Amino acid sequence: MKDQVHAAARRARTAAATLAVTHRADKDAALHAMADALVAGTAAIVSANDRDVEAARAAGTGENVVDRLRLDAGRVAAFAQGLRDVAALPDPVGEVVRGSTLPNGLRMQQVRVPMGVIGMIYEGRPNVTADAAAICLKAGSAVLLRGSSSAARSNAAIIDIMREALVGAGLPADAVQQIPADDRSSATHLMQARGLVDLVIPRGGAGLIQAVVEQSTVPVIETGVGNCHVYVDADADLDMALDIVLNAKTHRTSVCNAAESLLVHRAVADVFVPRVVAALHEAGVTVHGDPAFCATDAAVVEATDDDHAAEYLSLDISARVVESIDEAIAHIRTFSSGHTEAIVTSSLAASARFTTGVDSAAVMVNASTRFTDGGELGFGAEIGISTQKLHARGPMGLTEMTTTTFVVTGDGHVR
Structure with missing residues (x-):
């Protein structure tokens, strides 16, 4: 050979x-x-x-x-x-x-x-x-x-x-x-x-x-593998956030730019978590959540660190409520594969903090993780998405x- x-x-x-x-x-x-x-x-x-x-x-x-x-x-x-x-x-x-x-x-x-x-x-x-x-x-x-x-x-x-x-x-x-x-x-x-x-x-x-x-x-x-996150900020348009989470998770589950993890700011959790859990369940998604998510619906599975680190490539998503954008960034830096992270927010300060704070090949602001793709970004076809830092990074x-x-x-x- x-x-x-x-x-x-x-x-x-x-x-x-x-x-x-x-x-x-x-x-x-x-x-x-x-x-x-x-x-x-x-x-x-x-x-x-x-x-x-x-x-x-x-x-x-x-x-x-x-x-x-x-x-x-x-x-x-x-x-x-x-x-x-x-x-x-x-x-x-x-x-x-x-x-x-x-x-x-x-x-x-x-x-x-x-x-x-x-x-x-x-x-x-x-x-x-x-x-x-x-x-x-x-x-x-x-x-x-x-x-x-x-x-x-x-x-x-x-x-x-x-x-x-x-x-x-x-x-x-x-x-x-x-x-x-x-x-x-x-x-x-x-x-x-x-x-x-x-x-x-x-x-x-x-x-x-x-x-x-x-x-x-x-x-x-x-x-790299794609443990991609969507973070819903305190200043998010929640209708927009729901659309983005559903698209990022369910549009096509078997690809590396599908969302695998969801983070929600405490300030909007009481309103958004029940909505997103219901919508995800309706779409057939199993939510692996922290206590705040588990308290919302008995169908939510208790999440472990392995869940937060997982690239499911299936109708599963890990989920957690965070107290601040800095806690969201810290979570992402701990568990992310460095592929794509998304923030949903109407705050320019929050988007700037997020885009400079996470360390990934692509960062989306008010857009689905599914856009990390050479064709979608105007490169024509792509040969892969690099999560390293030498010579080439991203699509x-x-x-x-x-x-x-x-x-x-x-x-x-x-x-």
Whole structure:
């Protein structure tokens, strides 16, 4: 398996050298060709996905995980549109980050350049296959896609269609390659292919991410789990707060930007807690609450620290009443995964205190946590949401998939 993975990485390096000098118009044309081909191949993709879903259910996989795996015509059309959205974005390659003429006459420019070869190790979300391919291609890099065995048929169908479209557009098929998922060692060989792979991005559950961070010898951008909080402030519009909590929790439970924790200021708790508990229960959500929440409704489950730290990815939410915004911030700093936090408030002072006090990749003011998404924020598709602090943080789009080169031009200068 090691030889197979390394051979793919070498082919990717060759393809990356071609992409590095490919003009934007050619990359965009390839992205449009890939998008058209995916739409045309919807039946084949959905058929392959049906077999993955059937196998997942037979294996006893939870419906929240199956939801992440499932594709239909609408979801295929959505990620195909994501490719077109990426094509419409400015090309980051060649962008001058900064530049100056030094006192000695040297002209310095820091220029964005492709990363090279990017390895993706991810769990059962086939849309990531198309998103990652699009972003890496536009950013001038080749990508090695190691999805999960649970989505192997879906990923293979998507990748085969995109590779054929790349060839038709005059670009190397090996710009997008699938790494086999039937052997667990393939992930290890990919993350340890130092010198062949320039960057590895894990995307999935906490176990996957931790394993890649600990075992990889290739540099890693860590995407994180999403224990996202909604804090309802003393100065919140409670109707707005109720809408935001319900959207953040129930719009789609199986994604990392779904809310998993709710904090309510004591000043509005008597009015808001009964309302939100009733609305959440009506939506099928189990509330894991502190004594103030438990006293509201016998159906509220007593919360533990494990509940407050959990990424449920289901119709569950932890909940607590806090005495102040500072207590809310302290709670979030203790239990948050650093993904997304939201405050509902009409106070500018409170929003400023919250946005500077929490330490997360994204902070929402009077908006649902569900907006932490590359597409929603105008980046086109995203390759993941980084919760680390080095190089890239938050939704990772084109810019985050580049590095820089310093170009220094002189006129016979010597030192």
